[in-house]
Amino acid sequence: MRIILFTGKGGVGKTTIAAATATRIAARGLKTLIISTDPAHSLADAIDQKIGPEPTFISKNLYGQELDVYYSMQKYWKNLRQLIQTVFRWQGVDRVLAEEMSAIPGMEEGSAFMWIEKYYSENKFDVIIIDSAPTGETLTLLTLPQVTRWWVTKAFPLQKFAIKVVGKGIRKTTGIPLDKGYEELQLLFDKLESIHKVFSNPEICSIRIVTNPEKMVINESKRAYTYLQLYGYAVDSVIINRIMPKSEEKGFFNSYINSQSKYIKEIEESFSPVPIFKAEHIGEEVFGLDLLKKIADKIYGDEDPSQIFFNEKTMIIKESDKGYQIKLKLSFMDDSSYKINKFGDELVIEIANRRHNVLLPKFTNFHKLLSYDYKAPWLLIELEKNK
Numbered sequence: 001m002r003i004i005l006f007t008g009k010g011g012v013g014k015t016t017i018a019a020a021t022a023t024r025i026a027a028r029g030l031k032t033l034i035i036s037t038d039p040a041h042s043l044a045d046a047i048d049q050k051i052g053p054e055p056t057f058i059s060k061n062l063y064g065q066e067l068d069v070y071y072s073m074q075k076y077w078k079n080l081r082q083l084i085q086t087v088f089r090w091q092g093v094d095r096v097l098a099e100e101m102s103a104i105p106g107m108e109e110g111s112a113f114m115w116i117e118k119y120y121s122e123n124k125f126d127v128i129i130i131d132s133a134p135t136g137e138t139l140t141l142l143t144l145p146q147v148t149r150w151w152v153t154k155a156f157p158l159q160k161f162a163i164k165v166v167g168k169g170i171r172k173t174t175g176i177p178l179d180k181g182y183e184e185l186q187l188l189f190d191k192l193e194s195i196h197k198v199f200s201n202p203e204i205c206s207i208r209i210v211t212n213p214e215k216m217v218i219n220e221s222k223r224a225y226t227y228l229q230l231y232g233y234a235v236d237s238v239i240i241n242r243i244m245p246k247s248e249e250k251g252f253f254n255s256y257i258n259s260q261s262k263y264i265k266e267i268e269e270s271f272s273p274v275p276i277f278k279a280e281h282i283g284e285e286v287f288g289l290d291l292l293k294k295i296a297d298k299i300y301g302d303e304d305p306s307q308i309f310f311n312e313k314t315m316i317i318k319e320s321d322k323g324y325q326i327k328l329k330l331s332f333m334d335d336s337s338y339k340i341n342k343f344g345d346e347l348v349i350e351i352a353n354r355r356h357n358v359l360l361p362k363f364t365n366f367h368k369l370l371s372y373d374y375k376a377p378w379l380l381i382e383l384e385k386n387k
Helices: 014-027 043-047 069-076 078-090 095-101 107-122 135-142 144-155 160-174 178-199 215-230 254-271 289-300
Strands: 002-007 032-036 056-059 062-066 127-131 205-211 235-243 276-280 315-319 323-329 338-343 346-351 354-359 368-375 378-384
Touching: 002 014, 002 178, 014 032, 014 043, 014 062, 014 127, 014 205, 014 235, 014 289, 032 107, 043 062, 043 289, 069 107, 107 127, 107 178, 135 215, 205 215, 215 235, 215 254, 215 315, 215 354, 235 254, 254 276, 254 354, 276 289, 338 368, 338 378
Parallel strands: 002 127, 002 205, 032 062, 032 127, 205 235, 235 276
Antiparallel strands: 056 062, 315 323, 323 378, 338 346, 346 354, 368 378
């Protein structure tokens, strides 16, 4: 199975790109499922067809699913949900609020993991396309196993043995499924950790960043890329969406197109050597399979979208005697004179009259730049630990 996850800042057209990719892959004969994990679902609008919380047939080889956390909990974690509601009601929370709060933090993303684990273990589809929520929520999804375990140990600070022994008696006398809820919770953890390994396998899962040629969007894309590299996830391409066609260059959008051209060059240099795909604006709202196929043709040309376009780490961070050592793969640099400064969690690389900004993980914000050296294509940076 191949899993391809699309992420990006809200409003970049991520759903459209994900849906276009899914239609193209399905047309090539692979049984394809596109899942929307964004609570503000727009997948059904893009495909122009109603989609439910279970896989819904769209066209030959193509299925869609819009996740509903409450539907998922009712189907798979009924006892856990009742247990959480009971805990909140014991604490004096109103019944309606307890119902709403029974979806613990990260459960929306957790349900996505659980569904994908199910399809992966059953080998039900050839390709799963994930139309994820905006960047921040995507990072929540990908770090979920650790986060959820922390939350639950705070919410249920009881020993495993006590819960199993006492919980059985509580269920018999009060009807509260303490032991059954805990068992479901353990199963949830096991499956989350299992599918987390699948997501971390670059031979199975690829992440594609959708961006626009605009300053704020590019900065968030860089930040997302940094953290995906830090967490060990494979980004196999970047897709620049909504590029204005050159035919509009002499019209009303002249200055905007010129600005886009500069930002496109910045994206190509910043993410090199990761492959870059481009999608021109087609001048109309995109919905329906025909227009999605048209978008896919513009992006991929003759390429097979299900293939792995790139499988290399471009950022390596490890602890050293002095502090931290960071290796960045920067193929746009050469051996000519260059200068590097660090401001907070940002590196500013000056080459001749050009400047390149590289965003580092936020924990490096207060670490001092000790030294740097470039041996093509790797830039080696030493940071001093906080004292």
